[in-house]
Amino acid sequence: MIDFNTLAQLVMARLEELGNISQHPDYLDRRYLTPEHHQANRLVAGWMGDAGMVTWQDEAGNLWGRYECLDPDAPRFIMGSHLDTVPNGGKYDGMLGVVAPISLIHVLKGTRTPLPFHLDIVGFGDEEGTRFGSTLLGSKALTGQWPESWAKMKDETGMSLPDALEQFGLAYEKVNDAAITDTQVLGYLELHIEQGPVLEHERLPVGVVSAIAGARRFEITVTGMAGHAGTVPMTMRQDALATSSEMNLAVEQVAIEHNVVATVGKIENKPNGVNVISGVTRFSLDIRSENNSQRDAAMEQIMHRIKQIATRRNVSLDIKQTHEAPAVQCDHRLQSILKTAINECGIPAYTLLSGAGHDAMAMAALCPVAMMFLRCDRGISHHPAEAIKTEDVAVALAALHATINHLAK
Structure with a gap:
């Protein structure tokens, strides 16, 4: 025994x-x-x-x-x-x-x-x-x-x-x-x-x-326009951080809808001043699923939503894939x-x-x-x-x- x-x-x-x-x-x-x-x-x-x-x-x-x-x-x-x-x-x-x-x-x-x-x-x-x-x-x-x-x-x-x-x-x-x-x-x-x-x-x-x-990872950079926190009206801003925040919520929502997991785990913000509107925000995106096609379909929808948000908020967008594993x-x-x-x-x-x-x-x-x-x-x-x-x-x-x-x- x-x-x-x-x-x-x-x-x-x-x-x-x-x-x-x-x-x-x-x-x-x-x-x-x-x-x-x-x-x-x-x-x-x-x-x-x-x-x-x-x-x-x-x-x-x-x-x-x-x-x-x-x-x-x-x-x-x-x-x-x-x-x-x-x-x-x-x-x-x-x-x-x-x-x-x-x-x-x-x-x-x-x-x-x-x-x-x-x-x-x-x-x-x-x-x-x-x-x-x-x-x-x-x-x-x-x-x-x-x-x-x-x-x-x-x-x-x-x-x-x-x-x-x-x-x-x-x-x-x-x-x-x-x-x-x-x-x-x-x-x-x-x-x-x-x-x-x-x-x-x-x-x-x-x-x-x-x-x-399988995982795919991206580095996403949102470029707006830095400005004075007290002088630029809310309706005239190109706030990179506010834009990125809306994008992050879109990532969460799409992941739930497509039954995958997606995470924004790292955020860098510039100039990062208490009285300065954000000019550039960079964030990571990690998306995973046991089904590659399901993951990629969710990814396409996330990218579509992110681009829509960028256009509506009048900011520029740069997306780079940094990792892919099936x-x-x-x-x-x-x-x-x-x-x-x-x-x-x-x-x-x-x-x-x-x-x-x-x-x-x-x-x-x-x-x-x-x-x-x-x-x-x-x-x-x-x-x-x-x-x-x-x-x-x-x-x-x-x-x-x-x-x-x-x-x-």
Whole structure:
């Protein structure tokens, strides 16, 4: 009888230890290709080795561990997530999906359970994109999706990505060697905290992800005419901030009408004086949906409304797209196996959408992907208050163990 509660306690203790590796003394901040990234890889590699796994680090700085099949030519199944964090982040986002599967290898090794495939666990070096401004660097390296333009990316200190790789002991010109070129990848499974309140609302410890929302992001600049706050009549103003405010409400309304999520999260205003009419306002727009066509239809309507408002208020408009990622549908077969495994744990198999991006989005270019979400306290994530329950981790471990058994059959 496997004691998943004891295993869950081990996972929580290790997440606590991993959460102490930070480049900032006052909060958790661990970014790609830093000394702290190297330290985290070394610590987790030790846990992998203790579980009897073969370990290595690839040319992009991703950490790997393998529970080997007796047949060296067997296909591989991959589990994992990321080891980097956002500044002032939590201890479970990403790390749970690396640390939890390692404990299952202890079980497989202890029971001498053979598998018809290599079971690989990967700790991606970069998912958050907080150092160089572009997300999923680690997982995109596996798909060969490193554009040449990334050689010019720099962090906030001015260090380039090639220089950071060299400082880490790697070489930019060899990054493509991290790409997985064989076709024998059976699938990729990622355990991740939900980062939202749905499972907690449903009073469920885990859930199955149906799809990962595709996102488009824009930078929108509204240019009016700055003027004296006391002398320009209200009917004669070209107020960029007031215009942008009306546009922001239009974004909210269209998103509700089209059943997508859209967010204006950043606003810059100039001259930004207490007694000056706004002359230029720049704001961000992030729009997401699990359905690309539904998202794009909402986007077209938003742009139509924004342009109407700009014309009516006699201001100029500049719109630049800064990011686009298509939605990813999780594999139906893997979803079915996950649901069966969760049901076998005595838990209703609940399906939900991921509004946040994950490494599984990049991995979908290689193989079928699936995700299991774990309930987190109040849906808080990217924050030190991020919290999960040991008993929920035990359920997730039991479900993952059952999933591996089903895959093996």
